[in-house]
Structures are given as structure tokens and as C-alpha cells.
Amino acid sequence: MTTYFHSVTLDAEKCKGCTNCIKRCPTEAIRVRGGKAAIIEERCVDCGECIRICPNHAKIAVTDTLERIHAFKKRIALPAPALFGQFDEDVPPDAIIQALRDIGFDEVYEVAAGAEAVTVGSREFMKQNRLRKPWISSACPAAVRLMQVRFPSLLEYIMPVESPMEISARLARKAFSRAGLKVGEGDVGTFFISPCPAKVTAVKQPVGEDVSAVDGTIAISLIYPEILKRVSKMKGVSGLRRASRVGYSWGRSGGEALAIAPGKMLAVDGIHSCITVLEEIERGRLADVEYIELQACVGGCIGGCLTVLNPFVARVRLRSLVERLGGEPMAVDENWAAGAAAEGFFSLRSEIRPRSVMALDSDVTKAISKMQALEETLKGLPGLDCGSCGSPSCRALAEDIVRGTAAETDCTFKLRERVQVLAEQVVDLARRLPPPMAAGQHTPGATQGAAQADAGGAGGGSDPGNAGGNAGDPGKVKGAK
């Protein structure tokens, strides 16, 4: 079985074993076991919902450290459009780019510029492929992974066009070699400045690609203070910015869809909203839409859990930046991009395959009988979805029981029921007196039955089914009498 790399991991020391994360996870990928949250690797899509919800900050995203960039002789920074929404008007893109250079990058290539190339590439793709509708964006890696796990039948709707991050890395490498800097290919390191953990995973374990053109990922939250330190003294930096309003708009929900297919698009943000829209598509309900942008984070990339600013504030800032940039043309040479699209420059290099992790059994017949067992088990559970068992819902517990990874008594209510039955049986037994101590009838042979008749009458009613062997006694007593 494939092993999965995940950026999202657990800081076991901080985890208190509360159940906040299990209930928020869109793929039911977390269980609490032994007092700690445990992530089911095959199911995790790195959306970062658990990072957001964890009150103890025990869920973390593993990214690269700033030191890691020095492993390369020449370093290229690929800042996400969302980075530019983290600062106010006083800090223009040029200043941020200069700050990145000051931090130690030789070259800065805005992913916003790559996004403009992808905009053209996507438009070209849609011109050539009008039949299937709607096309779903591949840009958000968490959304793509969500579909692999929960909506495998919709994978064929994903537009097989690379993400702006990948395209930017390739274009940046080209620009770098054109600049005549004499270093070997392996000496150039490209680092994505990321708003989210899903991009970290997309670099380490790409989908639709064998190897990513990106070498490392640095969290916006990590580099933010470094930038802030440097921009405060900066004045009059200019001429560094490549991208235009179109590329920067990709950083917030709607910007991408608006750039690619204005008028016939649908933009969805927040992973739980993505699920409801994907369900609609699955039912064939959205055939009149041409392009669907799915963003796992509320607000789009500016809402990523590795950003610093409140997403709503960031949204306003990014929008005002876009307004300030005005109607200037895109940075990308559209003729070049259209030609490159025809040559497959933007195309995904491998198929996006489903992750079949939902099936109860690889054998359909066995899976059906397990499903029957699941439904039966579920009927006996309280239906409160309290999470005390460590599974996200009663149904998930029933599923875990059928899969053999949990027991019915993991449910506190079931446990309490069982304890009650046992307690009643204990009381029952305690009331029974041995013949030498029992008062009343002394007729040999009838002694036992007579002494126990009362106890049998009192305790018999509470549990008709469950008590099995022990509860059989009272009945026998009555018969003997």
C-alpha cells in the first residue's frame, strides 16, 4: 500500500485527546485513541481544518525552515498571491519582493505571474474541450485530494492543467537560466511561500505529476515577521513586480474563476461548502456551469491556516491592492502562453487516481454483509454523535466496529448500559442466601428454588435479551416452583 506524506501532523505532547478535530474533519480521518488524536493517513487531505479548530494547537503543519534554502547555491522564492494580501497599503508588492531578496533569495518569481500564464492555459484548454461540463479547477490541492477520497467519479472533471505553483517554478527556472547565471540545474532551489499545508504535501507528494518542480515550502507565517522587519525601512523600491491584478486576484476566492471563465463560473470556498457543491455536480445538477473553482479554505488562499492575518481583513487588503494596480495588461505574453498550451506546457503529466479508502472490504459480498452489520450496530447506538468514543459520529463508530478497530463498549452509553445490567445481576446474586442462612421453608429439595423466587421476580424485568447465561436463572427458578 502507498504510504502517504502529510504536512498536517500531531504534536502529541500538546494533544489533550479532546474531540474537536474529529468532528471537523471532512474525510473522518481522525480518531482519538489512547488519549491522543490519530490521523488515518490514507484519508487525510491536508486541508488544515483540524489545525484551525484545535484549541491546544496540537495539530501542526510541517514545512521547511528558512535555513533549508541554503542547501542550494541559487535560491528562487515563489511567493503565493495570498502573501501580498497580508500587508497594508504601505507595503507594496515591490517592497515584499525586495524583502524576500534581502532574506536570502537570489530571485523572486511571483506565483501570481504563473497564475496569469495558467489563466491563459486554462482558457485555451476550455476552447478545445467544450463538451464536458463543468470543468473543475485543479489549483487547490486539498480540494483535489478531497475528490480523490470522497468524489472519485468526478476526477475526470478536473481540468488537467497544472497549478500556478508548478508553472511558476518552471517559468522561474527558465527565467533564471536566461539571466545567464551559471549554475547547474541541481544547484537551483525553488521555494514556495505557502498559505497552506496542502501545498507542502503537493510538493512532497504531487498528484498529476511525478516530481514537483518546487524544492521546498516555507509557511507565510514563518517568513512574515522576517519580511515585516525589513519592509519598515524600505522606501521607493520599484520595478520588481511582474504580475498584474489578474494574478494577484487568484489569492482570494473567486479571482481564479473570474479570470478564466467570467460569467459561466462558480466559485466555492470552504471545504464543507465544496462538499455540498461536489454532491450537486455528482447528481448532474450543474451542467450549465463551465468552470468551478474549489477552494478548501474560507476566503480562498488568504484563508489558509499558515497565513497570519484574519482572512476577511486579508481579503479587503488584497482587493484594494488589485484596485490600485488598475487595468494594466497581464504580465504573461498571451501569444506565447497560447502556443505553450498547444504544446502541452500546462498539461498534467499523469492521471489523478481515486484513493479508494471508503470501502469496508475489497470483496463486494463481504462488504455488503459488513454494511448490514454496520446498520445493525448503528441502530443500537444512541445517535448523539457525542464523540466520546473517539470516533466522529455514531455512524463512524459503527463503521470502526465493523472494521474491527473499535468495540461497542467504546460508546459511553453502551458501556453504562452494560454496567447497569451487570450491577443488577450483582445485586441479584447478593440477595441470594445459601441454604443454611435462608429463613422460611426447610423442605429438602425445594429449598433452593423457594429462596430464590423473590430475587428472580425483582430482577428479571430489566434486561430481556442481553444478560444471556446469568439471567437464565430466574426463569429456571420459576419453573422449579
Added chain:
Amino acid sequence: MDFQSAGTGASRIKRTLQEIGLDHSIVRCCAVCAYEAEMNIVIHAWRGILRARISPEAVEIVAEDEGPGIRDIVLAMQEGYSTAPPHIREMGFGAGMGLPNMKRCSDEMSVESEPGIGTTVRMTIKTGRPHPSK
């Protein structure tokens, strides 16, 4: 009309089939059939039940309702024919594609209806091979 919970039955059926591990193209066909049938009940009928019987060979989806029934089944099976009232159409439903979609996504389909009493739609989706139409 219960639009609040419309679709939940179809969602449950879809999830169940997915967990049974049927091919995802089959699951999708069943999801479409179940959803269209459920919506027909919600839009037209007074009450109804949606059932799925699952075996390794086929999924049978039965939608049984008490309602006005269908007067002319042949006409109702035509694409674009709809008796849905305007307010339903405004919600984006009632395009007259429900029954044709069910037909397209299933291997066998039967519709029995008695005007003023109700309608029963039975659909069979074979699991053997990936379904060609989606």
C-alpha cells in the same frame, strides 16, 4: 414539499454504495437515479419511500409514492416534458429531465402509476461493468 431534507436519502444511498466499494461510475449512476427519484417524490407526491436493495450483481432502487400519479407515462418519459409548477421551475427543478435521466443511468427501469393513487419507479443498475453513460 420538503426541500429542506430533499437529497438526503440519495446521499445515504450513495455513501452506502461507496462503502460497499462498487465501481465509482456505478455509484454515480445510482446516485443520479436515487436523487432524481427522490426529487420527483418531493416535488410531485404526497409522501413516498426510497429504497435501495444491494446485491453483488446489481443495485435496485425503488421509489414508491402516494401521489397524483402519472397520467401518460410515455409522454412523461420524453425529455423536456414536465408538469412541475412554475415555482418549482424557478428553483431550477422541473426541467423534464428526471425520468429520462433515470432511464439513461439505469440498465432496467419500470414505471407503474395509477392516477390519484401513486407511482412506483423501479430501476436496476448492474454492477458488472462500468456504466457507459454518465
